[in-house]
Amino acid sequence: MLTDARTGRFITQRQVPRLALTKVTIDPSSNTLGLSAPTTSTLHLALNPRDADLSSQYKVRVWYDDVYGSSSSEAAQKWLTAFVGKPTRLLYRDSRETRLVPRYLPGDPTCHLLPQSGFADVFPFHTITEPSLSHVN
Structure with missing residues (x-):
């Protein structure tokens, strides 16, 4: 899930129409997800990262519920922040939550x-x- 890194609120394509330009691919052989968009390099992320790979846990709001998500890599945050145009974080659902x-x-x-x-x-x-x-x- 994409979140605003400042507010902890989830981000949707309704709010950031530019997200419609992204392309997601899944490579089962390497168990990775690829994220690309025009004029960007492809970002590769683990589909099922180990708990040790997840850098931090963040409280986020999804409508009326507060939940926790685990942050993806710093590279993912930089890629998404540059593409979206504001501090953005990609979170994995925490399996313990x-x-x-x-x-x-x-x-x-x-x-x-x-x-x-x-x-x-x-x-x-x-x-x-x-x-x-x-x-x-």
Whole structure:
């Protein structure tokens, strides 16, 4: 998730339309994610960094919830800050962190369901319609 490094709030493409120019690639053989954009070099990041590789933990706000994320590399922060135009941080969801979302979906006591999400707006899945998808592609 991208966050404003000064405020700790998440950043979306609605706020920074320039993010639409980014291209994300995944290389399963090296277990890396590539991030590129016009006039930039490609940034390569580990898809599943070890806890020891994550430099710091930050409290961030996703809508009405405060959650923690682990910071990616300094190189990623510099790349994103230059591209976005303001101090920006890329965070991984901390695997030790749970974000319960019971106000949107009550739990089910019979199966001990406690709705939770990572950095998604509300739930760990989103729905998109065929016309919207064809417009994006």
